[in-house]
Amino acid sequence: MLRDMLGVRASALVALRSQFAIVGPGLWLIQILSTALFQMWFFVLVSNFAGDPGAAPAYVALGNAVSSLTYSAVYGVTMSAGAEKHIGTMATIMSTPTRMFYVFLGKGAYQSLIGLFTVAVSLAFASLFFGVDLSGADPLALAAVLLATCFAMVGFGMVIGSVGVYLRSSMVLGSIVLYLGLLLCGVNFPISYLPEWLRPASYIFPLTYGVQAVRDVAAGAGPAEVSGLVWLMLGLGILFFALAYALFIYFERLALKRGSLDMF
Amino acid sequence: MIDLRAMKAALKQQSIHFFVDPQWVIPSIIAPFIFTTVTLFLFRHAGGDLLLYAVLGGGVLGMWGNTIHSSSWSIGYDRMNGTLEAIMVTPAPLSSVVFGRCLWNSFLGLLNALAVFLVAQFAFGIDVTVQNPVGFVVALAATLLSLSVLGMVFGAFYVVTRASSAFFQILEFPIYVLSGAVFPLMILPEWSRPFSYIIPATWGAEALKISTIPGYDSLGVGYFGALGLTILTTAAFLLISLFLFTYLEGRAKVNGTLVRY
Numbered sequence: 001m002l003r004d005m006l007g008v009r010a011s012a013l014v015a016l017r018s019q020f021a022i023v024g025p026g027l028w029l030i031q032i033l034s035t036a037l038f039q040m041w042f043f044v045l046v047s048n049f050a051g052d053p054g055a056a057p058a059y060v061a062l063g064n065a066v067s068s069l070t071y072s073a074v075y076g077v078t079m080s081a082g083a084e085k086h087i088g089t090m091a092t093i094m095s096t097p098t099r100m101f102y103v104f105l106g107k108g109a110y111q112s113l114i115g116l117f118t119v120a121v122s123l124a125f126a127s128l129f130f131g132v133d134l135s136g137a138d139p140l141a142l143a144a145v146l147l148a149t150c151f152a153m154v155g156f157g158m159v160i161g162s163v164g165v166y167l168r169s170s171m172v173l174g175s176i177v178l179y180l181g182l183l184l185c186g187v188n189f190p191i192s193y194l195p196e197w198l199r200p201a202s203y204i205f206p207l208t209y210g211v212q213a214v215r216d217v218a219a220g221a222g223p224a225e226v227s228g229l230v231w232l233m234l235g236l237g238i239l240f241f242a243l244a245y246a247l248f249i250y251f252e253r254l255a256l257k258r259g260s261l262d263m264f
Numbered sequence: 265m266i267d268l269r270a271m272k273a274a275l276k277q278q279s280i281h282f283f284v285d286p287q288w289v290i291p292s293i294i295a296p297f298i299f300t301t302v303t304l305f306l307f308r309h310a311g312g313d314l315l316l317y318a319v320l321g322g323g324v325l326g327m328w329g330n331t332i333h334s335s336s337w338s339i340g341y342d343r344m345n346g347t348l349e350a351i352m353v354t355p356a357p358l359s360s361v362v363f364g365r366c367l368w369n370s371f372l373g374l375l376n377a378l379a380v381f382l383v384a385q386f387a388f389g390i391d392v393t394v395q396n397p398v399g400f401v402v403a404l405a406a407t408l409l410s411l412s413v414l415g416m417v418f419g420a421f422y423v424v425t426r427a428s429s430a431f432f433q434i435l436e437f438p439i440y441v442l443s444g445a446v447f448p449l450m451i452l453p454e455w456s457r458p459f460s461y462i463i464p465a466t467w468g469a470e471a472l473k474i475s476t477i478p479g480y481d482s483l484g485v486g487y488f489g490a491l492g493l494t495i496l497t498t499a500a501f502l503l504i505s506l507f508l509f510t511y512l513e514g515r516a517k518v519n520g521t522l523v524r525y
Binding site: 022023024027028030031034035038039041042043045046047048049050051052054055171172174175176178179180182183188189193194195 | 287290299305309430434441448452
């Protein structure tokens with residue numbers, strides 16, 4: 001257990017140190033800010049032009065601010081396995097005494113911090129430029145909701161990322177999951193707009209509950225009112241982490257058996 | 265100038281890469297596809313011309329998304345695989361190689377237009393009727409060319425940086441917004457419009473809309489005006505890109521950073 005925890009810590013530290021190995025801090029910050037701002041602006045303009053009262057610009061801006069968590073918490077985590085494969089370090093990781101799940105858990109922990117930073121910046125953008133009123137939001141409820149959303153989304157990312165151990169690359173899967181939330185999770189329009197057959201898919205994504213909880217908090221809900229959604233996300237998160245643990249072991253064995261660890 | 269033989273060879277090589285492993289087009293066009301589909305959902309209440317905006321804009325978004333994504337990755341992969349140096353010591357100018365790749369990538373971005381068209385047709389029941397088919401095809405070709413040239417301008421910078429993946433993420437969405445591909449440019453704030461006017465895709469998208477949507481001419485330049493401005497801005501960006509390639513290639517050779525990854 002201690003060894004695994006040390007593995008998680010070491011992996012998180014390595015992720016932190018390697019963050020700026022290729023992309024410098026300035027460029028990285030521009031990347032985070034520009035992506036969050038322009039994605040939000042695009043959908044706000046579309047919503048403005050559409051004139052649909054059910055998906056007004058402030059509604060869209062708030063949804064996009066929360067969905068910015070996906071870049072790090074889901075995509076970043078999903079891509080971790082693919083990236084190791086890409087640079088040929090997957091086999092080395094597997095030869096260490098720490099289980100692969102814990103190595104990627106460390107990376108996920110680091111990505112959570114980045115995700116929380118991104119969502120804070122995006123909420124500031126939404127509030128400053130796109131008319132999102134957060135003056136009535138309870139800071140404690142907002143923090144609890146964002147932490148729970150991030151926890152569940154990292155778990156979700158770990159589940160998707162585990163497939164990357166076996167597949168040639170997790171990039172294709174990661175890219176799909178990265179943007180699908182914009183369509184399915186009530187980010188840009190209510191889920192009721194989706195065809196009935198597509199709606200169940202929304203409930204698999206933790207982002208759906210996170211977006212709803214943040215909307216509730218922005219509308220003045222306190223910690224007690226959003227506790228149901230927070231508990232639901234925590235439960236989902238635990239479920240995702242447990243599933244990821246099992247999947248990492250399964251795909252690790254499968255990859256070893258088929259010799260696909262270094263296949264890219 | 266552009267070496268047509270090298271450009272053709274690069275285009276062919278890029279197309280072979282696609283046919284060998286077509287799954288790689290997904291990361292490049294998933295963003296424009298989802299963006300356009302969300303737009304369709306938001307526009308469906310208004311119906312009519314607004315839905316056409318989404319379909320036409322989806323084509324432009326797809327071409328740009330695939331150009332900027334694939335082009336940055338292709339130079340990045342050359343750098344990573346150590347083939348960038350080899351490409352640069354051939355007599356063919358690197359700009360021609362990158363242009364050939366960008367052309368193929370822009371063309372492949374039309375897959376998004378096809379996917380959006382199918383969603384529009386079958387899920388939303390939109391009847392896409394082009395009022396000026398010849399004008400539409402000419403405008404589409406001009407837009408494709410303009411986006412390839414824009415991809416080339418940014419491609420020049422990938423020769424001197426290892427951080428091409430960061431650049432493509434920074435550059436993808438601003439063009440979605442500033443080109444006004446899925447909404448009229450007039451809804452953008454006034455201060456941002458000059459940026460839109462210098463992007464060739466803005467005029468290409470305008471020409472596409474004029475040739476498809478009856479009575480549309482939001483910028484008051486007409487079809488030929490929009491087409492002329494597409495060609496003019498594309499030519500200007502082509503000159504800029506050729507200058508950049510000459511300058512940055514020279515710099516990369518002096519710095520000796522071509523295989524640094």
